[in-house]
Every structure is written in C-alpha cells, then in structure tokens.
Amino acid sequence: MKNIDHIGIAVKDFADANGLFYKLLGAEPYKTEIVESEQVSTSFFRIGESKIELLEALSDDSPIAKFLEKKGAGIHHIAFEVEDILSEMDRLKKEGFTLLNEVPKPGADNKLVCFVHPKSANGVLVELCQEIK
Numbered sequence: 066m067k068n069i070d071h072i073g074i075a076v077k078d079f080a081d082a083n084g085l086f087y088k089l090l091g092a093e094p095y096k097t098e099i100v101e102s103e104q105v106s107t108s109f110f111r112i113g114e115s116k117i118e119l120l121e122a123l124s125d126d127s128p129i130a131k132f133l134e135k136k137g138a139g140i141h142h143i144a145f146e147v148e149d150i151l152s153e154m155d156r157l158k159k160e161g162f163t164l165l166n167e168v169p170k171p172g173a174d175n176k177l178v179c180f181v182h183p184k185s186a187n188g189v190l191v192e193l194c195q196e197i198k
Contacts, residue, residue, distance in 0.1 A: 066153070070146040070194050071109070071116035071174075075132050075139060079106055079121040082138075086110055086117065094119075098173050105129050107173045118144075118173065142180070144192035150177050153193055157181060169195070 076082035087093055094108035104127035110117045120141060122130035132141055147153040150169045158164060163182040172178035172194060181191035 066145040066147055066193075068146050069115050070144040070176075070192075071118045072140060073118045073120055073142040073144065073192070075129050075136075075141040076119050076121050077133060077138050079108070079119065082119050082121070083108055086119065090117075096174065099123065100171075100173050102170060103128060103172075105173075109174060116174075142190040142192050144178075144194050147193050147195050150179060150193055150195040154179050157193075162186065169193075171197070 074082075083094060090110050090112065092110060094110050097106070097108040099106050104123040106121045106123060108119045110119075120129045122133065124130065129141070154164055154169070163185040165180040165182055169177040169179045172192075174194075175197050176194040177197055178195075179193045181193070183190045
C-alpha cells in the first residue's frame with residue numbers, strides 16, 4: 066500500500082456538510098461527483114497529500130443510507146491507495162481478509178475500488194483504490 070488516499074464520511078445533508086467542511090478546512094471541495102453504482106453523491110476536500118470524501122445517499126436502499134440508519138453520520142471508511150489493486154486483493158485474500166467484491170469496480174475520483182469487509186478488519190471498512198490510467 067502506498068498511502069492513505071482518503072477518509073470517507075457519511076453525511077445526512079450534503080449542503081450542510083460541505084459548508085461545515087468549507088469552514089473547517091478553509092477551502093471548497095475540489096470535486097463533486099455522483100457514483101451511480103453506489104447510489105451516492107460525493108465531494109472531495111484536499112488536505113496535503115490526503116483527502117476527505119463526503120458521502121450522501123441518493124436512495125433509501127444505498128449502502129450509505131443503510132450505514133446512516135444503523136450508525137448515524139460519521140466516518141464510514143478509510144481508503145488506501147495501491148499500485149496494483151488486483152495483486153493487493155489477491156494478497157489480502159491469502160492473508161484471510163474477506164473482500165466485498167471479487168473484482169475492482171469504478172469508484173469516485175477516477176479510481177478502481179475494492180472494499181474489505183469490516184468484520185475481517187477489526188470493525189473498519191477498508192477501501193483499496195487504484196488510479197485509472
């Protein structure tokens with residue numbers, strides 16, 4: 066793994082959360098995007114080499130809506146940038162981790178992504194991400 070790419074935060078109200086993080090960080094999000102496959106709106110704030118991703122559900126049955134219903138707003142996942150997502154997925158499977166998807170899928174911010182089940186990562190949802198070239 067190369068570094069922490071971003072921390073994902075589930076939010077109930079996108080406009081309020083973007084305003085709060087604007088005040089907190091002193092900068093506008095550099096990107097907003099809808100990820101249809103996950104039924105989520107995202108916005109990204111840059112902090113040095115890392116990023117904060119805000120996530121708002123677009124439907125009541127999206128993963129973010131289910132997360133908000135169970136746990137409320139807050140940290141949803143931590144994402145690690147990897148050079149080769151396929152080999153990293155293979156390595157983690159061999160180490161006994163449970164992956165939530167068998168093949169990487171397109172995610173926000175021009176990335177291929179794969180998630181590690183929180184039950185196999187001490188309660189933390191981990192995202193692997195590789196830049197699409």
